[in-house]
Amino acid sequence: MNQNTNKTVLILGANSDVAKQCIKQYIEKGFSVIAASRNTDSLENFVMENNLNSKVSILSFDVVDFDSHQEFYDELPVKPHIVVYAAGFLADNEKALRDFKGTHQMMMVNYMGAVSILNIIAMDESNKNLERIIGLSSLSGVRGRKSNFVYGSTKAAFTTYLAGLRQELASKNIKVNALVIGYINTKINAGLELNKSLMMEPDYVAKFIVNAGNSFTIVPNFKWKIIYLILKVLPESLVAKLP
Template identity: 60%
Template sequence: MQKTVLILGANSDVAKAAIRLYVDKGYKVIAASRSLDELKALPVEAMYFDATDFDSHRAFYDSLPQKPHIVLYAAGYLKNNEAALLDWEGSFRMMKVHYCGAVSILNIIAMDTENPHLEKIIGLSSLSGVRGRRSNFIYGSTKSAFTQYLAGLRQYLFSRGITVNVVVAGYIRSKMTAGLDLPESLMLEPSFIARSVVESGKRFTIVPGFKWKVIYQVLRLMPERLVARLP
Protein backbone atom coordinates (compact mmCIF):
# COMPACT_ATOMS: atom_id res chain seq x y z
CA MET A 1 0.00 0.00 0.00
CA GLN A 2 1.27 3.46 -0.89
CA LYS A 3 1.97 5.46 2.25
CA THR A 4 0.58 8.97 2.69
CA VAL A 5 2.43 12.01 4.02
CA LEU A 6 0.47 15.02 5.26
CA ILE A 7 2.48 18.25 5.18
CA LEU A 8 1.00 21.16 7.10
CA GLY A 9 2.41 24.52 6.10
CA ALA A 10 3.40 23.03 2.76
CA ASN A 11 4.24 26.34 1.11
CA SER A 12 7.43 26.85 3.13
CA ASP A 13 10.73 26.32 1.33
CA VAL A 14 11.67 23.34 3.49
CA ALA A 15 8.24 21.78 3.06
CA LYS A 16 8.39 22.06 -0.73
CA ALA A 17 11.84 20.46 -0.74
CA ALA A 18 10.49 17.68 1.49
CA ILE A 19 7.56 17.15 -0.89
CA ARG A 20 9.95 16.40 -3.75
CA LEU A 21 11.93 13.93 -1.63
CA TYR A 22 8.83 12.13 -0.38
CA VAL A 23 7.42 11.88 -3.91
CA ASP A 24 10.75 10.48 -5.16
CA LYS A 25 10.49 7.81 -2.46
CA GLY A 26 7.05 6.81 -3.69
CA TYR A 27 4.85 8.45 -1.06
CA LYS A 28 1.51 10.07 -1.79
CA VAL A 29 1.71 13.65 -0.48
CA ILE A 30 -1.16 15.77 0.75
CA ALA A 31 0.14 19.34 0.83
CA ALA A 32 -1.87 21.68 3.05
CA SER A 33 -1.43 25.45 3.10
CA ARG A 34 -3.25 28.78 3.02
CA SER A 35 -1.59 29.53 -0.33
CA LEU A 36 -2.14 26.83 -2.93
CA ASP A 37 -0.93 28.49 -6.14
CA GLU A 38 2.71 27.37 -5.87
CA LEU A 39 1.67 23.83 -4.91
CA LYS A 40 -0.23 23.29 -8.16
CA ALA A 41 3.04 22.69 -10.00
CA LEU A 42 3.98 19.85 -7.65
CA PRO A 43 2.75 16.23 -7.87
CA VAL A 44 0.62 16.48 -4.73
CA GLU A 45 -2.96 16.73 -3.61
CA ALA A 46 -3.23 20.32 -2.41
CA MET A 47 -5.71 21.26 0.33
CA TYR A 48 -6.47 24.53 2.06
CA PHE A 49 -5.30 24.69 5.68
CA ASP A 50 -4.98 27.69 7.98
CA ALA A 51 -2.99 26.93 11.14
CA THR A 52 -4.56 29.92 12.91
CA ASP A 53 -8.18 28.95 12.16
CA PHE A 54 -8.51 26.46 14.99
CA ASP A 55 -12.24 25.93 14.52
CA SER A 56 -11.64 24.56 11.02
CA HIS A 57 -9.09 21.92 11.99
CA ARG A 58 -11.49 19.10 12.81
CA ALA A 59 -13.34 19.50 9.50
CA PHE A 60 -10.03 19.71 7.64
CA TYR A 61 -8.81 16.45 9.15
CA ASP A 62 -12.11 14.67 8.58
CA SER A 63 -12.02 15.72 4.90
CA LEU A 64 -8.62 14.17 4.16
CA PRO A 65 -8.87 11.68 1.31
CA GLN A 66 -6.54 9.33 3.20
CA LYS A 67 -5.45 9.40 6.81
CA PRO A 68 -1.67 9.89 7.03
CA HIS A 69 1.18 7.56 7.85
CA ILE A 70 3.53 10.51 8.35
CA VAL A 71 2.74 14.09 9.37
CA LEU A 72 5.10 17.06 8.98
CA TYR A 73 4.21 20.35 10.67
CA ALA A 74 6.23 23.03 8.88
CA ALA A 75 4.09 26.17 9.20
CA GLY A 76 6.10 29.26 10.04
CA TYR A 77 5.82 33.00 10.54
CA LEU A 78 8.49 35.49 11.60
CA LYS A 79 8.11 38.98 13.02
CA ASN A 80 11.18 41.02 13.97
CA ASN A 81 11.59 41.00 17.74
CA GLU A 82 11.58 44.78 18.16
CA ALA A 83 8.48 45.04 15.99
CA ALA A 84 6.83 42.15 17.82
CA LEU A 85 7.36 43.90 21.16
CA LEU A 86 5.23 46.76 19.90
CA ASP A 87 2.76 44.73 17.85
CA TRP A 88 0.71 42.25 19.87
CA GLU A 89 -1.02 40.90 16.78
CA GLY A 90 2.35 40.04 15.25
CA SER A 91 3.47 38.33 18.45
CA PHE A 92 0.17 36.49 18.76
CA ARG A 93 0.35 35.32 15.14
CA MET A 94 3.73 33.71 15.81
CA MET A 95 2.21 31.97 18.84
CA LYS A 96 -0.78 30.78 16.82
CA VAL A 97 1.25 29.53 13.86
CA HIS A 98 4.11 27.84 15.74
CA TYR A 99 2.37 26.58 18.86
CA CYS A 100 -1.41 26.97 19.19
CA GLY A 101 -2.16 25.85 15.65
CA ALA A 102 0.27 22.96 15.91
CA VAL A 103 -1.26 21.72 19.17
CA SER A 104 -4.77 22.09 17.76
CA ILE A 105 -4.28 20.01 14.62
CA LEU A 106 -1.71 17.55 15.98
CA ASN A 107 -3.94 16.73 18.95
CA ILE A 108 -6.70 15.82 16.50
CA ILE A 109 -4.34 13.67 14.45
CA ALA A 110 -2.72 11.99 17.46
CA MET A 111 -6.04 11.16 19.13
CA ASP A 112 -7.49 9.47 16.06
CA THR A 113 -7.06 5.93 17.32
CA GLU A 114 -9.10 4.70 14.36
CA ASN A 115 -6.22 5.56 12.04
CA PRO A 116 -4.02 2.44 12.20
CA HIS A 117 -1.51 3.87 9.73
CA LEU A 118 -0.03 6.77 11.75
CA GLU A 119 3.61 6.00 12.39
CA LYS A 120 5.43 9.33 12.63
CA ILE A 121 4.88 13.02 13.46
CA ILE A 122 7.68 15.47 12.65
CA GLY A 123 7.82 19.10 13.76
CA LEU A 124 10.07 21.75 12.22
CA SER A 125 11.41 23.83 15.09
CA SER A 126 14.38 26.17 15.56
CA LEU A 127 17.56 26.67 17.55
CA SER A 128 16.04 30.02 18.50
CA GLY A 129 13.95 28.01 20.96
CA VAL A 130 16.90 26.48 22.82
CA ARG A 131 17.69 29.52 24.99
CA GLY A 132 16.02 32.89 25.38
CA ARG A 133 18.08 35.61 23.70
CA ARG A 134 17.33 39.32 23.64
CA SER A 135 17.32 39.56 19.84
CA ASN A 136 14.57 37.01 19.15
CA PHE A 137 13.01 35.81 22.39
CA ILE A 138 9.40 36.17 21.26
CA TYR A 139 9.87 34.05 18.14
CA GLY A 140 12.16 31.73 20.12
CA SER A 141 9.61 31.25 22.89
CA THR A 142 7.01 30.01 20.41
CA LYS A 143 9.48 27.48 19.00
CA SER A 144 10.52 26.42 22.50
CA ALA A 145 6.89 25.76 23.41
CA PHE A 146 6.42 23.75 20.21
CA THR A 147 9.50 21.64 20.96
CA GLN A 148 8.32 20.90 24.50
CA TYR A 149 4.88 19.94 23.22
CA LEU A 150 6.45 17.49 20.79
CA ALA A 151 8.63 16.04 23.56
CA GLY A 152 5.56 15.27 25.65
CA LEU A 153 3.60 14.01 22.64
CA ARG A 154 6.45 11.60 21.91
CA GLN A 155 6.10 10.07 25.36
CA TYR A 156 2.32 10.00 25.12
CA LEU A 157 2.36 8.11 21.80
CA PHE A 158 5.20 5.75 22.68
CA SER A 159 2.91 2.88 23.70
CA ARG A 160 1.21 3.04 20.29
CA GLY A 161 4.52 2.72 18.46
CA ILE A 162 4.28 6.22 16.95
CA THR A 163 7.54 8.16 16.61
CA VAL A 164 7.69 11.91 17.18
CA ASN A 165 10.71 13.89 15.92
CA VAL A 166 11.67 17.52 16.20
CA VAL A 167 14.02 19.02 13.61
CA VAL A 168 15.82 21.86 15.38
CA ALA A 169 17.10 23.96 12.50
CA GLY A 170 19.55 26.84 12.39
CA TYR A 171 19.52 29.62 9.81
CA ILE A 172 17.76 28.53 6.62
CA ARG A 173 18.10 30.34 3.31
CA SER A 174 14.40 30.90 2.69
CA LYS A 175 11.79 33.50 1.91
CA MET A 176 11.17 33.91 5.65
CA THR A 177 14.78 34.93 6.32
CA ALA A 178 15.26 36.95 3.12
CA GLY A 179 16.57 40.40 3.96
CA LEU A 180 17.87 39.45 7.40
CA ASP A 181 21.53 40.09 8.21
CA LEU A 182 22.65 36.51 8.91
CA PRO A 183 26.15 35.01 8.68
CA GLU A 184 26.63 33.37 5.29
CA SER A 185 28.84 30.62 6.74
CA LEU A 186 25.94 29.35 8.85
CA MET A 187 23.20 29.41 6.23
CA LEU A 188 21.64 26.06 5.29
CA GLU A 189 19.70 25.25 2.15
CA PRO A 190 16.05 24.13 2.47
CA SER A 191 16.90 20.91 0.63
CA PHE A 192 19.49 20.06 3.29
CA ILE A 193 16.95 20.52 6.10
CA ALA A 194 14.37 18.55 4.10
CA ARG A 195 16.70 15.55 3.87
CA SER A 196 16.93 15.52 7.67
CA VAL A 197 13.15 15.56 7.83
CA VAL A 198 12.60 12.75 5.34
CA GLU A 199 15.43 10.62 6.73
CA SER A 200 14.51 11.15 10.38
CA GLY A 201 14.79 7.95 12.35
CA LYS A 202 13.81 7.20 15.91
CA ARG A 203 15.79 9.94 17.69
CA PHE A 204 13.71 12.81 19.06
CA THR A 205 15.98 15.80 18.44
CA ILE A 206 17.55 16.19 15.01
CA VAL A 207 19.92 19.11 14.43
CA PRO A 208 20.96 19.37 10.75
CA GLY A 209 24.54 20.45 10.03
CA PHE A 210 27.74 19.86 12.01
CA LYS A 211 28.25 23.53 12.91
CA TRP A 212 24.71 23.78 14.21
CA LYS A 213 25.11 20.60 16.24
CA VAL A 214 28.03 22.27 18.03
CA ILE A 215 26.10 25.53 18.49
CA TYR A 216 23.12 23.59 19.85
CA GLN A 217 25.23 21.88 22.52
CA VAL A 218 27.01 25.11 23.43
CA LEU A 219 23.70 26.95 23.82
CA ARG A 220 22.26 24.20 26.00
CA LEU A 221 25.24 24.18 28.37
CA MET A 222 26.21 27.87 28.36
CA PRO A 223 25.86 29.63 31.76
CA GLU A 224 23.11 32.24 31.92
CA ARG A 225 25.61 35.06 32.52
CA LEU A 226 27.15 34.29 29.11
CA VAL A 227 23.82 33.85 27.37
CA ALA A 228 22.94 37.37 28.54
CA ARG A 229 25.83 38.68 26.46
CA LEU A 230 24.62 37.12 23.24
CA PRO A 231 22.90 39.33 20.67
Protein backbone atom coordinates (compact mmCIF):
# COMPACT_ATOMS: atom_id res chain seq x y z
CA MET A 1 0.00 0.00 0.00
CA ASN A 2 1.26 3.52 -0.85
CA GLN A 3 2.25 5.30 2.36
CA ASN A 4 0.50 8.47 1.14
CA THR A 5 -2.88 6.81 0.58
CA ASN A 6 -4.50 8.49 3.59
CA LYS A 7 -2.81 11.85 3.17
CA THR A 8 -4.33 15.00 1.68
CA VAL A 9 -2.79 17.93 -0.19
CA LEU A 10 -4.53 21.32 -0.29
CA ILE A 11 -3.57 23.34 -3.38
CA LEU A 12 -4.56 27.00 -3.21
CA GLY A 13 -4.71 28.70 -6.59
CA ALA A 14 -5.09 25.29 -8.20
CA ASN A 15 -6.05 26.59 -11.62
CA SER A 16 -2.49 27.57 -12.58
CA ASP A 17 -0.65 25.40 -15.10
CA VAL A 18 1.94 24.32 -12.53
CA ALA A 19 -0.73 23.58 -9.93
CA LYS A 20 -2.62 21.34 -12.35
CA GLN A 21 0.53 19.32 -12.94
CA CYS A 22 0.99 19.10 -9.16
CA ILE A 23 -2.51 17.63 -8.88
CA LYS A 24 -1.59 14.84 -11.29
CA GLN A 25 1.77 14.13 -9.68
CA TYR A 26 0.49 14.15 -6.09
CA ILE A 27 -2.21 11.67 -7.10
CA GLU A 28 0.42 9.46 -8.73
CA LYS A 29 2.21 9.42 -5.36
CA GLY A 30 -0.97 8.27 -3.61
CA PHE A 31 -2.27 11.53 -2.14
CA SER A 32 -5.82 12.82 -2.23
CA VAL A 33 -6.05 16.44 -3.42
CA ILE A 34 -8.26 19.36 -2.48
CA ALA A 35 -8.00 21.80 -5.39
CA ALA A 36 -9.16 25.31 -4.52
CA SER A 37 -9.64 28.17 -6.96
CA ARG A 38 -12.03 30.91 -8.05
CA ASN A 39 -12.32 29.27 -11.48
CA THR A 40 -13.82 25.92 -10.53
CA ASP A 41 -15.19 25.33 -14.05
CA SER A 42 -11.70 25.09 -15.50
CA LEU A 43 -10.61 22.76 -12.71
CA GLU A 44 -13.64 20.52 -13.20
CA ASN A 45 -12.85 20.23 -16.91
CA PHE A 46 -9.21 19.40 -16.15
CA VAL A 47 -10.14 16.75 -13.60
CA MET A 48 -12.71 15.18 -15.93
CA GLU A 49 -10.36 15.15 -18.93
CA ASN A 50 -7.69 13.39 -16.88
CA ASN A 51 -10.05 10.95 -15.10
CA LEU A 52 -9.06 12.22 -11.66
CA ASN A 53 -12.54 12.62 -10.17
CA SER A 54 -12.16 9.98 -7.48
CA LYS A 55 -9.04 11.57 -6.01
CA VAL A 56 -9.77 15.31 -6.32
CA SER A 57 -12.18 17.52 -4.41
CA ILE A 58 -12.77 20.92 -6.01
CA LEU A 59 -13.62 23.89 -3.81
CA SER A 60 -14.26 27.56 -4.51
CA PHE A 61 -11.62 29.79 -2.94
CA ASP A 62 -11.05 33.51 -3.48
CA VAL A 63 -7.52 34.51 -2.49
CA VAL A 64 -8.40 38.20 -2.17
CA ASP A 65 -11.61 37.72 -0.17
CA PHE A 66 -9.77 37.70 3.14
CA ASP A 67 -12.91 37.64 5.26
CA SER A 68 -13.90 34.28 3.75
CA HIS A 69 -10.63 32.49 4.52
CA GLN A 70 -11.43 31.31 8.02
CA GLU A 71 -14.78 29.85 6.96
CA PHE A 72 -13.16 28.20 3.94
CA TYR A 73 -10.59 26.51 6.17
CA ASP A 74 -13.10 25.50 8.84
CA GLU A 75 -15.29 23.79 6.24
CA LEU A 76 -12.56 21.73 4.58
CA PRO A 77 -13.64 18.08 4.35
CA VAL A 78 -10.33 17.05 5.93
CA LYS A 79 -7.43 19.06 7.31
CA PRO A 80 -4.41 18.82 4.97
CA HIS A 81 -1.03 17.17 5.46
CA ILE A 82 0.54 19.38 2.79
CA VAL A 83 -0.46 22.87 1.66
CA VAL A 84 0.71 24.41 -1.63
CA TYR A 85 0.13 28.11 -2.25
CA ALA A 86 0.24 28.43 -6.04
CA ALA A 87 -1.86 31.56 -6.62
CA GLY A 88 -0.15 34.34 -8.52
CA PHE A 89 -0.84 37.52 -10.44
CA LEU A 90 1.44 39.50 -12.75
CA ALA A 91 0.86 43.02 -14.06
CA ASP A 92 3.19 44.88 -16.42
CA ASN A 93 5.66 46.95 -14.41
CA GLU A 94 5.12 50.18 -16.36
CA LYS A 95 1.36 49.88 -16.04
CA ALA A 96 1.64 49.03 -12.35
CA LEU A 97 3.72 52.16 -11.75
CA ARG A 98 1.03 54.34 -13.32
CA ASP A 99 -2.10 52.54 -12.16
CA PHE A 100 -2.21 51.28 -8.58
CA LYS A 101 -4.94 48.74 -9.38
CA GLY A 102 -2.42 46.34 -10.90
CA THR A 103 0.02 46.89 -8.05
CA HIS A 104 -2.70 46.34 -5.47
CA GLN A 105 -3.88 43.14 -7.16
CA MET A 106 -0.33 41.75 -7.15
CA MET A 107 0.03 42.63 -3.48
CA MET A 108 -3.23 40.94 -2.60
CA VAL A 109 -2.74 37.74 -4.61
CA ASN A 110 1.01 37.23 -4.26
CA TYR A 111 1.41 38.28 -0.64
CA MET A 112 -1.58 39.45 1.40
CA GLY A 113 -3.87 36.57 0.45
CA ALA A 114 -1.09 34.08 1.07
CA VAL A 115 -0.39 35.44 4.55
CA SER A 116 -4.09 35.53 5.40
CA ILE A 117 -4.86 31.89 4.61
CA LEU A 118 -1.48 30.43 5.60
CA ASN A 119 -1.61 32.11 9.02
CA ILE A 120 -4.96 30.43 9.61
CA ILE A 121 -3.63 27.04 8.52
CA ALA A 122 -0.33 27.29 10.37
CA MET A 123 -1.88 28.40 13.66
CA ASP A 124 -4.50 25.65 13.80
CA GLU A 125 -3.35 23.71 16.86
CA SER A 126 -6.04 21.08 16.29
CA ASN A 127 -4.63 19.94 12.94
CA LYS A 128 -2.16 17.20 13.80
CA ASN A 129 -1.93 16.25 10.11
CA LEU A 130 0.06 19.25 8.89
CA GLU A 131 3.54 18.27 7.71
CA ARG A 132 4.54 20.85 5.12
CA ILE A 133 3.68 24.23 3.59
CA ILE A 134 5.06 25.11 0.15
CA GLY A 135 4.89 28.57 -1.39
CA LEU A 136 5.59 29.39 -5.03
CA SER A 137 7.81 32.45 -5.16
CA SER A 138 10.00 33.87 -7.93
CA LEU A 139 13.54 34.83 -8.97
CA SER A 140 12.03 38.28 -9.48
CA GLY A 141 12.00 38.66 -5.71
CA VAL A 142 15.73 38.05 -5.21
CA ARG A 143 16.87 41.56 -6.22
CA GLY A 144 14.99 44.66 -7.30
CA ARG A 145 15.35 45.18 -11.07
CA LYS A 146 13.80 48.04 -12.99
CA SER A 147 11.84 45.83 -15.41
CA ASN A 148 9.76 44.03 -12.76
CA PHE A 149 10.45 45.39 -9.28
CA VAL A 150 6.79 45.96 -8.36
CA TYR A 151 5.93 42.29 -8.97
CA GLY A 152 9.29 41.27 -7.53
CA SER A 153 8.64 43.15 -4.30
CA THR A 154 5.50 41.11 -3.65
CA LYS A 155 7.43 37.87 -4.19
CA ALA A 156 10.29 39.08 -1.99
CA ALA A 157 7.79 39.79 0.78
CA PHE A 158 6.26 36.33 0.35
CA THR A 159 9.66 34.62 0.51
CA THR A 160 10.53 36.54 3.68
CA TYR A 161 7.20 35.54 5.22
CA LEU A 162 7.81 31.88 4.39
CA ALA A 163 11.30 32.06 5.92
CA GLY A 164 9.88 33.33 9.20
CA LEU A 165 7.02 30.83 9.10
CA ARG A 166 9.59 28.05 8.70
CA GLN A 167 11.25 29.17 11.93
CA GLU A 168 7.90 29.51 13.69
CA LEU A 169 6.85 25.96 12.80
CA ALA A 170 10.24 24.23 13.18
CA SER A 171 9.52 23.13 16.77
CA LYS A 172 6.41 21.31 15.51
CA ASN A 173 8.45 19.54 12.82
CA ILE A 174 6.40 21.22 10.08
CA LYS A 175 8.55 21.98 7.05
CA VAL A 176 8.19 25.15 4.99
CA ASN A 177 9.63 25.47 1.48
CA ALA A 178 9.90 28.39 -0.94
CA LEU A 179 10.05 27.49 -4.63
CA VAL A 180 12.07 30.28 -6.21
CA ILE A 181 11.08 29.91 -9.84
CA GLY A 182 12.30 31.38 -13.12
CA TYR A 183 10.50 31.48 -16.48
CA ILE A 184 7.78 28.87 -16.98
CA ASN A 185 5.89 28.14 -20.18
CA THR A 186 2.49 29.05 -18.73
CA LYS A 187 -0.46 31.30 -19.51
CA ILE A 188 0.77 33.98 -17.07
CA ASN A 189 3.87 34.44 -19.27
CA ALA A 190 2.07 34.18 -22.62
CA GLY A 191 3.06 36.99 -24.95
CA LEU A 192 6.12 38.05 -22.97
CA GLU A 193 9.51 38.17 -24.70
CA LEU A 194 11.45 35.67 -22.60
CA ASN A 195 14.64 33.69 -23.21
CA LYS A 196 13.39 30.38 -24.62
CA SER A 197 16.51 28.50 -23.47
CA LEU A 198 15.61 29.33 -19.86
CA MET A 199 11.94 28.35 -20.17
CA MET A 200 10.74 25.46 -17.99
CA GLU A 201 7.65 23.33 -18.51
CA PRO A 202 4.95 23.18 -15.79
CA ASP A 203 5.33 19.43 -15.22
CA TYR A 204 9.09 19.88 -14.69
CA VAL A 205 8.54 22.55 -12.02
CA ALA A 206 5.78 20.48 -10.41
CA LYS A 207 8.25 17.65 -9.76
CA PHE A 208 10.28 19.94 -7.50
CA ILE A 209 7.16 20.89 -5.56
CA VAL A 210 5.84 17.36 -5.13
CA ASN A 211 9.30 16.06 -4.15
CA ALA A 212 10.26 19.00 -1.90
CA GLY A 213 12.83 18.05 0.74
CA ASN A 214 14.28 19.81 3.77
CA SER A 215 15.89 22.83 2.06
CA PHE A 216 14.02 26.08 2.48
CA THR A 217 14.90 27.56 -0.91
CA ILE A 218 14.29 25.28 -3.89
CA VAL A 219 15.38 26.58 -7.31
CA PRO A 220 14.35 24.27 -10.16
CA ASN A 221 16.86 23.89 -13.02
CA PHE A 222 20.66 24.27 -12.72
CA LYS A 223 20.69 27.32 -15.04
CA TRP A 224 18.33 29.13 -12.72
CA LYS A 225 20.34 28.04 -9.68
CA ILE A 226 23.38 29.74 -11.20
CA ILE A 227 21.35 32.88 -11.97
CA TYR A 228 19.95 32.84 -8.43
CA LEU A 229 23.42 32.64 -6.87
CA ILE A 230 24.75 35.40 -9.13
CA LEU A 231 21.82 37.68 -8.29
CA LYS A 232 22.40 37.14 -4.56
CA VAL A 233 26.01 38.40 -4.70
CA LEU A 234 25.96 40.86 -7.62
CA PRO A 235 27.01 44.42 -6.62
CA GLU A 236 24.22 46.99 -6.77
CA SER A 237 26.04 48.91 -9.50
CA LEU A 238 25.75 45.85 -11.78
CA VAL A 239 22.18 45.03 -10.76
CA ALA A 240 21.25 48.54 -11.90
CA LYS A 241 22.44 47.68 -15.41
CA LEU A 242 20.17 44.65 -15.69
CA PRO A 243 16.90 45.01 -17.61
